[in-house]
Amino acid sequence: MSLLFRRASLASLGLAFGLSAFCLSPLMAQETAPAQPDAAAPAATPVDPNAVVATVNGKTLTEADLTLAEGELSQQFAQLPPEQRRAAALSAAIEIRVMAGQAVATGLDKDPDFQRRMAFLQQRALHGEMVEKGVVDKVTDAEVRARYDQEIANTPPVNEIHARHILVKTKEEADAIIKQLDGGADFQKLANEHTSDPSGKSNGGDLGWFGPGQMVPEFDKAAFALEVGKYSKEPVQSQFGWHVIKVEDKRAKQPPAFDDVKDQARQAVIRDKYFAMVKQLRGAAKVDIPDAKLKSAVDTLESAK
Secondary structure: OOEOOOOOOHHHHHHHHHHOOOOEOOHHHOOOOOOOOOOOOOOOOOOOOOOEEEEEOOEEEEHHHHHHHHHHOOOOOOOOOHHHHHHHHHHHHHHHHHHHHHHHHOOHHHOHHHHHHHHHHHHHHHHHHHHHHHOHHHOOHHHHHHHHHHHHHHOOOOEEEEEEEEEEOOHHHHHHHHHHHHOOOOHHHHHHHHOOOHHHOOOOOEEEEEOOOOOOHHHHHHHHHOOOOOEOOOOEEEOOEEEEEEEEEEEEOOOOOHHHHHHHHHHHHHHHHHHHHHHHHHHHOOOOOOOHHHHHHHHHHHHOO
């Protein structure tokens, strides 16, 4: 399942929703390996969010403040050993407090540009809260399963094949190999002896199972046209050289298991719920864009969502 739907922190997730065009490909397009369970960890000791961890110019910094700092600055601390991150977060929080205090003392908080930025950041944070509380938290397991079932039902059946090939540099070499096969020679033995594909020299040219579009077009067309047990009677040319192809088997490709793609299905549900909410709110809002050219560009962008 391929969902071009980026995960982000919930505080900034909304901007990714609003400024990106998202599309949902069939679940069949990408199968994700199931996440490995983490080793069992000891239960964390409960922390009082109101516990004071520092006092800066008479104002307290609490565990809740420290947790917020750790979350907001997590990328900056990613390279630090875990035991140092808490201290680094507290140091950063103290630095922010003292610098912010100095900014207020010098009147920077009254600057019009700063106030505009603060207003925007507050709106962005509220937008993120609305995404979290009004969209993400309301997605149910039943909705996720239904979305998975819908994607599977809407995905056309796809066949995949198990094939081998012998890759050589010239058409004459390929013709000679086909002539030997016509005489009863063993395909795997010829592949081990003649193929220039390094990965096929020890396994009889085995390519394993693959679906449409996974090979170069010339190879793909020729391979899927062959019947099971048959080999190409004419050499197939591609950018890599000349191929002699044999199809070992065909089967219907199985859809990915629900557990393998449930996170992507959940993101699809979140995406749809988000855009439905935006559409409803935008429809009820009075929005006026005096610049006709800009309005047209915005309308075009909105119609693509």
